[in-house]
Amino acid sequence: MVRHLVLALLSSAVGLAYANTTPQSLRDAVDRMLVAQTFGTNGKVAIEVGQPDPRLALAACTAIEAFLPVGTRAWGRLNAGVRCTSGANWTAYIPARVRVEGEYLVAARALGRGQVISDADFAFMRGDLTELPPNMITDPQQAIGQSVNVTLAAGQPLRSDWLRAPVAVQQGQTVKLFARGSGFSVSHDGRALATAQSGQNVQVRTGGGQVVSGVARPGGLVEVVY
Known part of the structure; x- marks a missing residue:
């Protein structure tokens, strides 16, 4: 966490200068960018940056900038972009993965349609939140007092689209x-x-x-x- 905090502070502008362009410099830029993007995320964040395409022949560049393409978030599997901002004109894409380990809610017992959820009706499960549907519930306040509009078995995850106001x-x-x-x-x-x-x-x-x-x-x- 200390390493990631330091990297986030150092790379607040995301763009970093390099004396030369190497596969490692591209990966480092992506790593720093993703650290900054995920700073403050609830859960334990783990970032994996893949290797650039070995067929890339990039011109020498003195400053590169990592970025996320429009519509992409720092979540799950993604392709991050790296572009040269000084010395050449190119953009490369590198595969990466952001894992977020955290807790989400599951039914503590079988819940029938129309049942209003109380504290006794849910439990916590831990796992990689990026592998779950985006409408998973992680905050108990989003579930307590809501009515179930489907039948749920014990251990089944709670999803916001399965709940509604009573x-x-x-x-x-x-x-x-x-x-x-x-x-x-x-x-x-x-x-x-x-x-x-x-x-x-x-x-x-x-x-x-x-x-x-x-x-x-x-x-x-x-x-x-x-």
Whole structure:
């Protein structure tokens, strides 16, 4: 970690000068760039830089700059670019791999559709996060209080696309409609015209037949803000 921190500070500008262009100088530039790119990443980072294509015949260069192509992130397997910024005009690409060992959440027991996740419903698993889908959950706060929209077996990883905010009101349910504004607050009973998750808009029909739109809140509440 100390080595990587020092390298990150030394290469904050990413571009580094070299007296000559060698395969090792290209690899060093990529390594320093990836160290800077991954600085602060949660988890244990390991960087592997491959060898440049031996068929490359690069002109002498006094300053090179490593970079990531547009749309590429310092994550998993990638091809990093190195270009000459002084003395010649060329760009080369070098294979590299960034591993990030960290913890992610898995189901501690079988979870049924619609179940709201609590502290007892998940456990931690450790592994290379770059080998997992990008929607894996690593922060418990992203899971606690969420509703499962698929059936999960014990040990199955938790993914953000498998969770959603729990239903706050059900269609046809009698809800408490409350309105507030500058200097006033009133409440009425009404009937929800649709099912809504917490934070979603939902229409409510009041006892007088009026249809009002509000924001669903937990506990069968619908808030109207003026």
